Amino acid sequence: MLEQQSEVAANGPVVIVGGGFTGLSAAYELALAGQRVIVLEKEDTVGGLASGFKVGEFTLERFYHHWFTNDEHVMTLVEELGVADKVVYRPTRTGMYYANTIFRLSKPMDLLKFSALKFTDRIRLGLLAVRARLIKDWRAIEHLTAREWLLRMAGPEVFRVVWEPLLAGKFGPYAEKVGAVWFWKKIALRGGSRDGEGREVLAYYQGGFPALAEAITDKIVALGGEVRTGCKVASLQVEDGQVRAVVTGAGETIPAGTVLLTQPLPLIADLLEPHTPPAYTAELRAIDYLANICLVLELDRSLSDTYWLNVNDANFPFVGVIEHTNFEPPESYGNRHIVYLSKYLPEEDALYRMDDRAVLDFSLPYLMKMFPEFRPEWVKAHHVWRARFSQPIVVPGYSRMIPAEATPLGNVSIASMAQIYPEDRGTNYAIREGRAVGKRLAAVGAEVSAEV
Ligand SMILES: Cc1cc2nc3c(=O)[nH]c(=O)nc-3n(C[C@H](O)[C@H](O)[C@H](O)COP(=O)(O)OP(=O)(O)OC[C@H]3O[C@@H](n4cnc5c(N)ncnc54)[C@H](O)[C@@H]3O)c2cc1C
Numbered sequence: 265m266l267e268q269q270s271e272v273a274a275n276g277p278v279v280i281v282g283g284g285f286t287g288l289s290a291a292y293e294l295a296l297a298g299q300r301v302i303v304l305e306k307e308d309t310v311g312g313l314a315s316g317f318k319v320g321e322f323t324l325e326r327f328y329h330h331w332f333t334n335d336e337h338v339m340t341l342v343e344e345l346g347v348a349d350k351v352v353y354r355p356t357r358t359g360m361y362y363a364n365t366i367f368r369l370s371k372p373m374d375l376l377k378f379s380a381l382k383f384t385d386r387i388r389l390g391l392l393a394v395r396a397r398l399i400k401d402w403r404a405i406e407h408l409t410a411r412e413w414l415l416r417m418a419g420p421e422v423f424r425v426v427w428e429p430l431l432a433g434k435f436g437p438y439a440e441k442v443g444a445v446w447f448w449k450k451i452a453l454r455g456g457s458r459d460g461e462g463r464e465v466l467a468y469y470q471g472g473f474p475a476l477a478e479a480i481t482d483k484i485v486a487l488g489g490e491v492r493t494g495c496k497v498a499s500l501q502v503e504d505g506q507v508r509a510v511v512t513g514a515g516e517t518i519p520a521g522t523v524l525l526t527q528p529l530p531l532i533a534d535l536l537e538p539h540t541p542p543a544y545t546a547e548l549r550a551i552d553y554l555a556n557i558c559l560v561l562e563l564d565r566s567l568s569d570t571y572w573l574n575v576n577d578a579n580f581p582f583v584g585v586i587e588h589t590n591f592e593p594p595e596s597y598g599n600r601h602i603v604y605l606s607k608y609l610p611e612e613d614a615l616y617r618m619d620d621r622a623v624l625d626f627s628l629p630y631l632m633k634m635f636p637e638f639r640p641e642w643v644k645a646h647h648v649w650r651a652r653f654s655q656p657i658v659v660p661g662y663s664r665m666i667p668a669e670a671t672p673l674g675n676v677s678i679a680s681m682a683q684i685y686p687e688d689r690g691t692n693y694a695i696r697e698g699r700a701v702g703k704r705l706a707a708v709g710a711e712v713s714a715e716v
Pocket residue numbers: 281282283284285286287304305306307310311312313314327328329330331495496497498526527528531556558606651654655679680681689690691692694
């Protein structure tokens with residue numbers, strides 16, 4: 265295999281499909297190692313799910329983004345790039361909308377006052393985060409669904425009031441299938457991002473996540489790599505079980521020594537389908553994904569003082585109301601107040617298919633119900649973003665479903681969001697996985713160069 269790879273790798277660069285955080289991080293490692301690398305990104309900007317759009321002259325993420333203080337791979341990368349001073353850490357206010365009431369849930373003290381639960385259940389809810397952090401080996405709970413695990417850990421009342429609506433709101437038809445590991449890791453990691461007073465502290469990149477994607481891109485280019493946007497890879501040219509070139513949507517043929525695919529697994533399956541056994545692509549398609557729709561509102565005033573509001577109400581069509589400017593100040597957006605209404609949903613859902621204006625008209629009455637003072641006139645502009653592959657569905661036994669990095673094609677590897685486990689997807693893990701695969705490919709490349 266190395267012989268075959270040597271022959272091919274000597275003839276072309278490493279081609280990375282996808283300029284999200286995984287692809288860029290892999291390219292950064294390869295460029296650092298002095299390898300020839302080209303990133304091909306189909307959109308006009310880099311950043312993938314964490315890419316942005318313009319609010320006036322300012323850039324904002326299409327989908328809300330923040331980091332936890334324990335997102336160490338991001339922090340290491342920003343140090344290396346010399347941009348660590350752009351990361352800001354801020355305490356945030358979180359809350360829950362339940363039974364027509366907004367409950368503050370920012371600090372342990374708030375939990376004690378959470379009157380939607382009786383006192384012993386408030387303690388149970390609080391202890392869940394502590395107990396979750398004590399679990400070190402996810403294998404012990406991998407056979408359980410989130411429902412089974414949460415019922416065991418916190419009891420039926422906490423499940424009914426807090427977790428069941430959140431599971432249903434986030435996962436819809438998949439709520440009963442979600443694995444315990446996904447929930448456990450989410451609780452453990454989020455619970456670990458707190459200051460001495462127990463307040464949640466989150467991190468953000470000044471200028472937005474897209475600015476960090478640009479900074480990585482600049483570094484790749486400075487190291488001699490190439491990043492091409494507006495360049496969709498439409499097919500692969502394969503000979504003797506090796507990819508010789510990738511062909512773009514515009515019909516350009518780009519020679520490739522090695523290929524790294526970083527798109528969602530179903531899109532990787534589409535590319536590999538003509539060249540690999542059906543059983544292999546079926547395996548790639550076995551993991552389901554939810555889509556996401558975010559309605560982004562530019563308001564002329566603030567909606568509330570909460571950054572992150574979980575919506576525990578099945579009648580409300582969004583699972584989260586995120587007032588981004590209660591985290592990064594409105595001055596960063598020309599004094600506009602930015603609110604995201606987020607919903608994960610199957611792509612067949614009617615909301616996902618509505619046009620942008622219909623999404624707004626559909627949503628505002630719900631917002632008025634939740635915030636009675638809110639008036640539609642506050643909305644100065646709105647934007648709707650959709651992503652078909654937003655959240656892989658992590659089910660019990662997920663570790664056995666994750667495809668390997670290697671593929672049946674000798675010089676093609678995959679590093680995709682759905683391979684991240686036991687953590688949920690996130691830019692921190694995209695950076696971790698991207699850098700790791702980049703290092704491995706660089707090592708193979710170095711061996712090959714030495715042999716040729
Ligand atoms: C609603 C939402 C909120 C989120 N919030 C956070 C958060 O707060 N913090 C956080 O860290 N993470 C968050 N995430 C997750 C984070 O955005 C992702 O985990 C991360 O960006 C994934 O990066 P990636 O490079 O693996 O994949 P992607 O970002 O999906 O990148 C894949 C890239 O491949 C490109 N591509 C696909 N097909 C082709 C082709 N044929 N040719 C060329 N290019 C192609 C795509 O355009 C895309 O740019 C959130 C995600 C969503 C959906």
